[in-house]
Structures are given as C-alpha cells and as structure tokens.
Amino acid sequence: MNFDDTPQEAEFRATARKWMEANAPKKYEAELSKSSLGRIRLEKEEIVDVGKAWQKKKAEGGWACLHWPKEYGGRGATPIEKVIWQQEEGVYGKLTQPFQIGEGMCGPTVMAFGSEEHKRHYLPKLASGEHIWCQLFSEPAGGSDVAGLRTRAEKKGDDWIINGQKIWTSGAHYSDYGLLITRTDPNVPKHKGLTMFFLDMKSKGVEVRPIKQANGMQEFNEVYFTDVVIPDSQRLGAVGDGWNVSLTTLMNERMSIGSRLATGFPEMFEFCSNLMTEDGLAIDDPATRSKLASWAVKASGLKYTSYRAISSLSKGERPGPENSIGKLVSGTMLQDIATYAMDLEGAAGALTGADEEAASGQFQQMLLSSPSMRIAGGTDEILRNIIAERVLGLPGDIRVDKDVPFNKIPTKGR
C-alpha cells in the first residue's frame, strides 16, 4: 500500500507538470482557487471565452481529451494518465466546465455510434474547444423517467422533422451542437420507440430560452424545436435503438473518476475554526465538533474511495462500483453544511451581503444552490435505485408502463 506513482506514471506526471508550468494561464489562478462551489465566474471575462482559449492551447499541446484516440483529437492516453493530468491541471481544470458534457457524454456517444467520417470531422473540434456540445435528454415529461420523453422525430424523405421541448440543458445558449434523443414511434412501449441524433444548434426552428432557477441564477435552458430538420445521416444508432445509445452516454457520465465534487467541508472547517460565538470559538462547542467530525469522515471517505478507484486504473483494472456514492454523499452534505453554518450565525445567517456576514455569503449561496446537487445528473432516489439494483443485485421495481404502447401511458405534471 502506497501513494506513489509507478516509474511510467511519474514520467508522465513530470511531462504534464512541465507543460503546465510553461503554459498555465496563471493570471486566473487566484480567482479559480477561491471559487470552490457551484459555477465558476471570472471577474472581468467570460468563462466560455477564457475556457475556449485554454482548451485550444491544451489541444495544441496534446492535452485535450487526452484519453481519446489521436485521430479524433486526443493523445491515446490511458485512464490513469487522464487522472494524473487532471491532478496536474489542478484549478485550471475549472476552466473546462463548458466542455465537460461534450468530452464526457456527447463525444463518447459519437465515438461509439457515429460514422468514421463524422468522428474525424466533429471530434477533433470538440476536443479543441472550437465547438461546444450540449446534451438534450431531459424533458418536462421525462426527468428521472428519461424514457418518458415526448419530443417527436418524424421521417420525411432523407430527413427527420423534430417537434417538442427539452429542459435543463446546460450550456445550450453557447453550444454549437447537441446530442438529441427523440421519440420516433409512439405506438410501441416507451423504451423501444426512441432514436438518437445530433444536430447543429443553429438549425432553423431551434429556440433556446434560459430558465430562472430557484437560486435566482440562470445556468440551464429550455430548448424548443419547431419543425427542425435533421438529415438522417446525423442519426446515432438504429431507429428505435435510442435507449441503448443513451445508456452509453449516461454510463460515460458515471465513469468519470477523480471528478471534483465539492462537499463544503473544507470551507465549513475553516469557518468554524474562526467563528467567535458568545461561548467562544464555534469549533470548541461539542455539538459543532460532533457534526464536523461526521462531515470530516464523509469527506475523507469520498477522497479515499476515489483513491481506490485510481489504484484500480493504475493496475489496468476497471474500478469497482464504489464511486457511485460520490454525488449521493456530497449533495446532502452541501445542504446540511449550509444549513448549519447559517444556524451558527444566528439571525445574521439570513443575510447575503458580503460585508454583513462572516463568510462572505458563501453558505447562503450554497444553501440556495444545493437542492440542484441532489437532483441534477440523477436524483438521490435514482442513485439509490442504481446502487440497489446494479451493485447489490436487487430486482427492478415493477413497472406498470413497461409493456404498454407509449401513446396509451397516462401522463401529468411537469
């Protein structure tokens, strides 16, 4: 048992470090180090512009999507080399936020189901940040029940005509392409009538509207499709096989290891170490210590769980299912920590101004944003189902809509 690199890994790390030293955009370091939670913001520039420049530089140096094959814009790196790169990229990795859905989900799907021509045309531009991709899966009628989606695709000659609406699409407003799952046959059970496409987001009939969220921010979008034309050549997988294609996309999402999930613990520990209350420092209060200790072992448990996965990768093995716990643990932690931090501040805990409140409003922001952490990318409940069914081997729930033609399934709500 040790935390050391193998000689090959050490050599790779040295190469990466040297390149970073020469090329990292150091002027953003302080700002990036500060913002640990939620969306990254830069004081004077747009994150997308700075991110694109950084991604381009990485692509030129051979560090963009480095685990992809060289012919598609990568470097043919091994999974452990990708992890080492992420460690060396450090805080600058936050600049790649606009590209993560493309790199982690859309790219791998195109790689698995696209034609060779498509792969050579689209993937290198995705890798270099020239094109940003988004993922168009969720709908008002299909959140956790993704296969309940209603956006229609109807065949007309060599084209498909798309009508419908998607929701919760991150980055749709600055994306160039989108991965789109549609219903092509409503007369068969829901999982069987789906088909996957990709499309140009500038296509006629695509309308992107921002969603004002519960925390007051606008990070996601609704996307409306009105008679949008997609050539059949942009279909990914067979007609009616969209569900299987989407599983590839989602599997890649959950495979991302060493991803930086914020727990709020380091901020909370520092906050409690410095907050003076009537009875002394908050960290000297037994009730607070008990809570801090429980959060501490969750945070360290997640850290060392990812170390176990990295060790598997280092040995060339597939990591076990342990990493499925990450988002489930960290989402609730963020919410609990934010609530307790405000509790410690008493009545002033409700204030959000940076000057009035001890921790510059960070816990108030965490409180308002944390509900989304427990919903986006698989709700806590869906994640528990996945652990129970795929890890523990429990049977699936009985599904009343499983063998019913889609157009006979009742629907309500949004």
Place this chain on the structure above:
Amino acid sequence: MNFDFSDEQKQMRDAARKFLAEKCPPKAVREVLDGKATYDKALWKGLAEMGFLGVAIPEEFGGAGAGHLELCVIAEEMGRALAPVPFSSTVYLAAEALLLAGSDAQKQKWLPKIASGDAIGTLALFEGKGNPSPQAIKLSAAGGTLNGVKKPVPDGAIADFAVVAARTGSTGRDADISLFLVDLKAGGVEVRSLTNIDPTHGQAELTFKNCKAEPLGAAGEGWGILTQVLDRAAVLMAFEQVGGSDRALEMGRDYALDRIAFGRPIGSFQAVKHILADMYVSATLARSNCYYGAWALSTNASELPEAAAAARISATQAFQHCSKNNIQVHGGMGFTWEFDCHMYYRRANATAVTLGSLSYWEDQLIDRMRKKNAA
C-alpha cells in the same frame, strides 16, 4: 498509486474467511452467546495454528512477523464472523502495548504465548463511566503494588495478564500516569464477570488489592503510550467493524431477495432498496477510511492519529447503521433470538463504546485536525 491490499494479503483474507466459515459458523458464536462457554477455546487454538494471533508479532518473539496490513485483513474477517474469542483485547491492546513499550524480557515472556494461543491479555484502563482521560485514572501504584478497581475490562475474566493504567503522581498532568504489567493468575486481583449487551465478548471488573505489578515502559509515560495503543487498536477495531458492516449488509440484501410480501420480493420495493443502498454507502465510506488508517498504521506515519480517529468514527457509524437496518429489513423475524441479526446489532453497539465512544473519537479527530492545521 497502489491504495489497496496486495495479492498476498488478499489471499490471507480469503484463507481467514474460509477458516472462519468452517470453524466459526453462527452456531459456534451462539455457544458463547448462550453462556455455554466463556469463549471459543477450539477456535482460539485454531487461530494460533493458522498463525493469525501472531501475524504482526516479530519472528524473534514467536510470531509470523508479517505486519499490520496482514493483521487488518484478519481483523476484518474476525468482525465479519463475530468470532467469540479475546482477539481484540489480546492482539490489538495487550500485544500492541508490549510491542510499543515492553522490555525485551517482557516481550519474551508474553508475546510467544500470545502467538501460540497460550496467553490471553487485555488492557485495564476504564474505571466506571467515561472516556479515556488521565484524570479518570484513580487506581494507584506505589512501591510496585496496585490498589484500585478497573471496569469494564474486556475479556478480563479469562485474561492471563493485563496492562494496567495507574496513577503514580498527582500534578494533574499526563505524566501522572504510568503503565504496569500484571500476571492475573499470581494473586492480588479479584475478578468479577459483568453482564453486557454483547455476551459473545465478556467484560469484567478487576479489583487490585496490594497487587504486585511490574512497570511497562518508563514511569510517567503511561498516557503517551496509551494514546498510541488506542490509536493502533482503533484502526484494527475499525476493520472488525467494517467486516461486521459488510456482513450485516449482505444479510439484509439476501433476505430482501428471498422474502416475498405483497406478491413480490421485498427487495423490489424502493423503500427497502433505499435502506440497503444507504447501508452500502456507509460501509463503503468506512472501508475507504479504514484503508487510509491501515496505511498509516503499517507505515507508522505521522498521520496515524488523525487517520485512526477517522477510521474509528466512520466504521463505528457504519456498523451501527448497517446492523440496525439489517434488523429493519428483516422485519419481525429480525427481532427474534433465532435470527442472527441481533448478534451483529449487539456487537456493533458494544464495539462502538469500547476503546472510547463515538463522541470521544469525534472530539479527538477535531483536535488532531486543528493541530495539523496549526502546524
């Protein structure tokens, strides 16, 4: 990075699991639970023959000289099987104290006997309610004799010798505490068995009356040694707790697959699935914290105090959580004496308070993290 046990260590874990499945089935645990024996003597002998008792004891003292990572994998299996033997008190506490502070003669006298299964040892620390603290130690040592009462002492009624924490000063400082080694069969100690929530592990009260004792380690250094012993034992006990957590989770999962209600396996209900998924989460967090503890223990890293506290807290929480929800998944049958669920529940909650309770270790963790941050 190689944050995992080696293939050889995993083979040892498999061998221990196989051995315990055969020699320590629930039926054997129940012999002690039902009071038919004070501990499983045949199993204790068998563990010695397998080399498990002395796995971390150097060869010069009759052990296998393997190391603490090997001891961790065995501890996990002991917890999984609820082995009703004085393993934790003898191996994690007494042997570790001897290894840390014993003179060559003391090591020569006791360690080979531990490895061969001929001596049971324990640590006599507590004096009634409360957590480890130098102020709580009243038992006095003067002129090589001890006077006072220790309770609870794990496996105290079957132990051959004890490491005893005693007061040798009254300055109010840690230096008031010294450790002594007592041959419990040599007279001067009254032993009274105490009932406790986990009868598969005995607890006792030891009354020392002008009892002869020899110093273990230098005078006034007892508290420092004890702190180290407790840290090392915390990691090893955490592995037992993780083994127990995993087994409780498996029992719940198996029952949920098997039991039919409302015309379907109860494991197909989300309410039951989510209980089991949460058990998996806590067991996984605990295991990962324990691996870090194992690394720190085996390398004697400066991170050990913090790593030990984290492993201990995480594993205590996981075992309590998994064992109580295993009963919940079993429903009414989980609350029968006949089903094994309560044996895990008992062990989880007994191990949660031995070595210092959860709140004690929470306090320790925060102190140690602050110390590290200040440094």
